[in-house]
Amino acid sequence: MLLSNVVDQTVRKLKSQTANLLTLTNLSLGGFSVLATLHNQLNLSLLLIFIAALTDRFDGMAARRLNIESELGKQLDSMSDIISFGVAPALLIYTAILNEFSFPGMFFTIFYIGCGAFRLARFNITENTGYFTGLPITAAGCLLTLIYLAIPFIPGELVLFFTLILSLLMISSFTLKKM
Numbered sequence: 700m701l702l703s704n705v706v707d708q709t710v711r712k713l714k715s716q717t718a719n720l721l722t723l724t725n726l727s728l729g730g731f732s733v734l735a736t737l738h739n740q741l742n743l744s745l746l747l748i749f750i751a752a753l754t755d756r757f758d759g760m761a762a763r764r765l766n767i768e769s770e771l772g773k774q775l776d777s778m779s780d781i782i783s784f785g786v787a788p789a790l791l792i793y794t795a796i797l798n799e800f801s802f803p804g805m806f807f808t809i810f811y812i813g814c815g816a817f818r819l820a821r822f823n824i825t826e827n828t829g830y831f832t833g834l835p836i837t838a839a840g841c842l843l844t845l846i847y848l849a850i851p852f853i854p855g856e857l858v859l860f861f862t863l864i865l866s867l868l869m870i871s872s873f874t875l876k877k878m
Contacts, residue, residue, distance in 0.1 A: 715767050721758035722775050725751045729783025736790045741847065744791050748844045751783035755837050777819040784840025785815035788847075792862060795847055796855045807862045814866040815839065821870075831875045834868035 728751035735744040758776060762768045789811045797804035815836045825832065846861050 717765060718758045718762035718767055718772050719775060721754050721761055722779050725754040725783050726779035729787045732787040733790055736794050741791060741795055745844055745847055748787050752837055752841050773823060777823055780836050781816055781819055784836045785812045788840040788843040791847055792843055796850050796858050799855055807859055811862050811866045814869045818869040829877055831877060833871045836869060839865045839869050
C-alpha cells in the first residue's frame with residue numbers, strides 16, 4: 700500500500716511538471732544556441748533554435764492535453780521564448796552579418812529583442828481569445844533564423860530590412876487565429 704501511494708504521488712508530480720520540463724528544455728536549447736553563436740558555431744546555433752521551436756510547440760500541447768495549464772507555466776514559457784526566439788536568433792543574425800553595419804546593426808538587433816519582449820508581455824496580460832495579436836515571437840524567431848541561410852544570396856541591407864519588418868510585425872495589432 701505504501702509503495703503504491705509513493706508511485707502514484709511520483710507519477711502525479713511528474714505529470715504536473717511535464718509541460719514545464721519541456722519549457723525548460725526550450726530555454727536550455729536557446730541558451731546553448733547563444734553559447735554556440737558566441738563560439739562561432741553558427742550552424743549549430745541555427746539547429747538548436749529549430750529544436751527549441753519543436754519543444755515550444757510540444758510544451759503547450761502537453762499542458763492542454765494533461766490539463767496542467769498554469770500561470771507559472773505561461774510566464775516560464777515567455778521567459779524561455781525571449782531567449783530561444785528573441786536573443787538567440789538576433790545574436791545569430793548579428794554575428795553572421797549585422798555586425799558589419801556598426802550602429803544600425805546593433806540597433807536593429809536590440810530593437811528586435813525589445814519588440815519580442817513587448818510582444819510576450821502583451822500576450823501574458825491578454826485574455827485567451829483564440830487569436831494572437833501580432834506575429835508570435837516563435838514564428839518571428841524561426842523566420843529570422845531562416846534568413847541566416849539566405850545570407851550568402853541576399854545583400855546585408857535586406858537582412859536589416861527583414862529584421863526591422865519582423866520586429867514591427869511582432870508589435871503590430873493584426874490578429875492571427877491560433878492553431
